Amino acid sequence: MKPLWIGTSWKMNKTLAEAREWTSALVEKLDGRAPKAVQPFVIPSFTATSTVAQILGEDSPVLLGVQNAHWEDAGAWTGEISVPQAKDAGAQIVEIGHSERREHFGETVETTRLKVAASLRHGLTPLLCIGESAEVKDAGGSSAFILEQARGALEGLTEAQLADVVIAYEPIWAIGEKGRPATVEELVEPFAALGAEYSGRVKGLLYGGSVSLENAADLLGIEHVTGLFVGRTAWKVEGYLELLRIGAGHERG
Numbered sequence: 001m002k003p004l005w006i007g008t009s010w011k012m013n014k015t016l017a018e019a020r021e022w023t024s025a026l027v028e029k030l031d032g033r034a035p036k037a038v039q040p041f042v043i044p045s046f047t048a049t050s051t052v053a054q055i056l057g058e059d060s061p062v063l064l065g066v067q068n069a070h071w072e073d074a075g076a077w078t079g080e081i082s083v084p085q086a087k088d089a090g091a092q093i094v095e096i097g098h099s100e101r102r103e104h105f106g107e108t109v110e111t112t113r114l115k116v117a118a119s120l121r122h123g124l125t126p127l128l129c130i131g132e133s134a135e136v137k138d139a140g141g142s143s144a145f146i147l148e149q150a151r152g153a154l155e156g157l158t159e160a161q162l163a164d165v166v167i168a169y170e171p172i173w174a175i176g177e178k179g180r181p182a183t184v185e186e187l188v189e190p191f192a193a194l195g196a197e198y199s200g201r202v203k204g205l206l207y208g209g210s211v212s213l214e215n216a217a218d219l220l221g222i223e224h225v226t227g228l229f230v231g232r233t234a235w236k237v238e239g240y241l242e243l244l245r246i247g248a249g250h251e252r253g
């Protein structure tokens with residue numbers, strides 16, 4: 001049975017002192033072991049990547065990621081970082097295509113495809129985020145929309161490469177302060193569509209968007225869901241540890 005992936009992106013939050021505090025508390029509580037059948041991961045801001053890597057230490061049960069990386073290995077791309085630089089700083093995961101990057105920073109299906117390929121080329125796990133707007137959902141187009149995003153980004157991969165990819169379905173309407181938590185009923189169909197195409201072929205099919213201590217267990221119970229990608233609830237380490245406990249206690253069919 002593959003582990004449940006339970007992780008957090010800090011988005012544009014946390015000073016180095018805050019990053020140290022969160023990570024040190026996590027390391028102390030985990031004491032070198034991941035909770036049963038759970039793969040924890042954390043995705044800090046770029047500035048904290050190497051600090052978090054040092055605190056996690058070598059052979060940590062917690063994987064480390066970056067929130068974005070360019071598809072070129074180096075060059076005149078002001079403001080960007082490359083996958084080799086992310087790897088050099090200690091990252092094992094590259095988050096790609098979060099809706100905030102698609103909306104505000106011009107991320108497209110084509111750039112997500114290039115970034116997935118670059119991550120795999122350097123042996124890092126692409127964490128591909130997909131998700132539809134409220135307008136697309138209201139028009140009944142959620143599953144078709146997210147499948148198009150996934151297929152576009154993963155086009156041309158071999159089965160072996162696909163097996164290194166993690167997909168996170170994060171409906172835009174469910175993310176952040178302005179989002180509304182999705183009900184289990186609303187997520188069954190999109191996950192059935194994703195599961196029909198990718199279940200068993202990718203490393204994980206995660207759900208993200210207003211995950212809380214109240215809804216986490218129910219979300220993990222949705223067919224084909226094999227993990228959670230969490231923002232606000234995990235930014236306090238106690239919240240993250242509680243989510244890991246919920247994951248460890250989850251009975252899988």
Ligand SMILES: O=C[C@H](O)COP(=O)(O)O
Nearest residue numbers: 175176209210230231232
């Ligand atoms: O990357 C995480 C997601 O965007 C979810 O954020 P949230 O849990 O604060 O809604």
